[in-house]
Amino acid sequence: MTSAPDVIVVGGGAAGASVAYELVKRGLGVTMIERDSIASHASGFAYGGLFPTMGAGIPGPILSHAKRGISLHKRLAPELEDATGIDIELRAVRSLDLAVNEDGYRHLQESVKWQREEDLEVDLLDADGVRSEEPSLTGELTGGLVQRSHFEVDSYKYTLALVTAFERAGGSHQPGDVVGLLRDGDRVTGVALGNGSSVPGGSVVLATGPWSGDGSKGLPHFPVKPKKGEILRLRFPGRDFVHRISLAGHYIARKPDGLVWVGTTEEDVGFDDRPSTAARDSIMAGTLALAPVLESAEIVQHTACLRPVTSDEMPILGAMPGYDGLFAANGAGKKGILLSPVMGRMVAGAVTGNSGRDPIPVEFDAARFTYG
Ligand SMILES: Cc1cc2nc3c(=O)[nH]c(=O)nc-3n(C[C@H](O)[C@H](O)[C@H](O)COP(=O)(O)OP(=O)(O)OC[C@H]3O[C@@H](n4cnc5c(N)ncnc54)[C@H](O)[C@@H]3O)c2cc1C
Numbered sequence: 001m002t003s004a005p006d007v008i009v010v011g012g013g014a015a016g017a018s019v020a021y022e023l024v025k026r027g028l029g030v031t032m033i034e035r036d037s038i039a040s041h042a043s044g045f046a047y048g049g050l051f052p053t054m055g056a057g058i059p060g061p062i063l064s065h066a067k068r069g070i071s072l073h074k075r076l077a078p079e080l081e082d083a084t085g086i087d088i089e090l091r092a093v094r095s096l097d098l099a100v101n102e103d104g105y106r107h108l109q110e111s112v113k114w115q116r117e118e119d120l121e122v123d124l125l126d127a128d129g130v131r132s133e134e135p136s137l138t139g140e141l142t143g144g145l146v147q148r149s150h151f152e153v154d155s156y157k158y159t160l161a162l163v164t165a166f167e168r169a170g171g172s173h174q175p176g177d178v179v180g181l182l183r184d185g186d187r188v189t190g191v192a193l194g195n196g197s198s199v200p201g202g203s204v205v206l207a208t209g210p211w212s213g214d215g216s217k218g219l220p221h222f223p224v225k226p227k228k229g230e231i232l233r234l235r236f237p238g239r240d241f242v243h244r245i246s247l248a249g250h251y252i253a254r255k256p257d258g259l260v261w262v263g264t265t266e267e268d269v270g271f272d273d274r275p276s277t278a279a280r281d282s283i284m285a286g287t288l289a290l291a292p293v294l295e296s297a298e299i300v301q302h303t304a305c306l307r308p309v310t311s312d313e314m315p316i317l318g319a320m321p322g323y324d325g326l327f328a329a330n331g332a333g334k335k336g337i338l339l340s341p342v343m344g345r346m347v348a349g350a351v352t353g354n355s356g357r358d359p360i361p362v363e364f365d366a367a368r369f370t371y372g
Helices: 014-025 063-084 102-117 127-133 155-168 209-213 277-290 292-296 333-352
Strands: 007-010 030-034 091-099 122-126 143-152 172-175 178-184 187-193 198-200 203-206 224-235 244-247 250-254 260-263 298-310 316-319 326-330
Touching: 007 014, 007 187, 014 030, 014 155, 014 203, 014 326, 014 333, 030 155, 063 143, 063 155, 063 333, 091 102, 091 127, 102 122, 102 143, 122 127, 127 143, 155 172, 187 203, 203 333, 209 224, 209 298, 209 326, 224 277, 224 333, 244 277, 250 277, 260 277, 277 292, 277 298, 298 333, 316 333, 326 333
Parallel strands: 007 030, 007 203, 030 172, 091 244, 203 326
Antiparallel strands: 091 143, 122 143, 178 187, 187 198, 224 260, 224 298, 244 250, 250 260, 316 326
């Protein structure tokens, strides 16, 4: 691209990749700028679950967007494979949420009720039912909930496929650390890079993940904080774990790569994204309490990364007040892979002034905050 792009997208994670792809599909000239490499942070190491039944705002305002996210992922998977040859490994998974006491079982009963009201497929099992489905679970149990509305993708392949499809459709991608905005009065006219150069552009979308809240650069400061999470990948041959099994923040799941993924942690430790021995030990303790059979498993990979979590746990999308031509695509917290296709469409609609089926709802609207 020789002339200035219509839009500069800052950040090559799932949020930026999805917005960039949607913009280029609408015929705009788009440059993506990423300071590390594509999907080198949370978007490359997330579990990749597309779960409409759990997390902040569910049941509640996030539920309909989560359902929309799944239907868009189903459309995107073949579209991206046709465009790029990359299989993002979208597949249905059966999740089994466990209860280990009467309170936990009552909670599962309440979940069954609201999920059925929402037409989500779900079955409640007693302890014997759980053990017959998953014989490796030998700890104390009162029951389990099998959820059949869940899907997952490989989050790294998904983000890479979006960026590859974006480039094949005419978008460009360049390395660079964005350290400021070019402005003409209130109008944003491009970005300044850390190497002293600048990139002019018609509009700018900030999809900078948790770093949008670090306040250390000449960029607007978002009410977003990093929430660190770690995952272990285990080699454990066998046929155990047909479900993705979870209890109180711990989960066990066999992925298409043949490895058993176990997680996770949630920590407020700033921008430190190094794997820690404390997290490894806590994940393994939770895992072995559920499934002692994994004692003999070998840890083959240990990852850590940062979720971008907003002060009200809702994404921040669209036109940013106080700046003409500046847009946000941020703050999806623990659901950034699931929600990214929805976020891409919503933000592309805001940039082009044509929202179609996906207008930005008030609960996601960037206008609910101010940005210093
Ligand atoms: C352990 C764990 C498990 C998870 N599991 C799931 C899951 O199962 N399902 C789900 O939906 N979500 C999950 N998530 C959440 C999901 O990973 C995130 O919500 C999502 O990846 C955030 O995407 P993003 O593009 O906003 O941020 P990121 O992936 O962090 O991308 C932001 C990018 O911006 C770049 N950047 C930042 N500042 C600048 C700058 N100034 N100049 C240039 N580039 C810049 C960064 O280098 C980075 O590449 C999980 C997260 C964690 C940590």
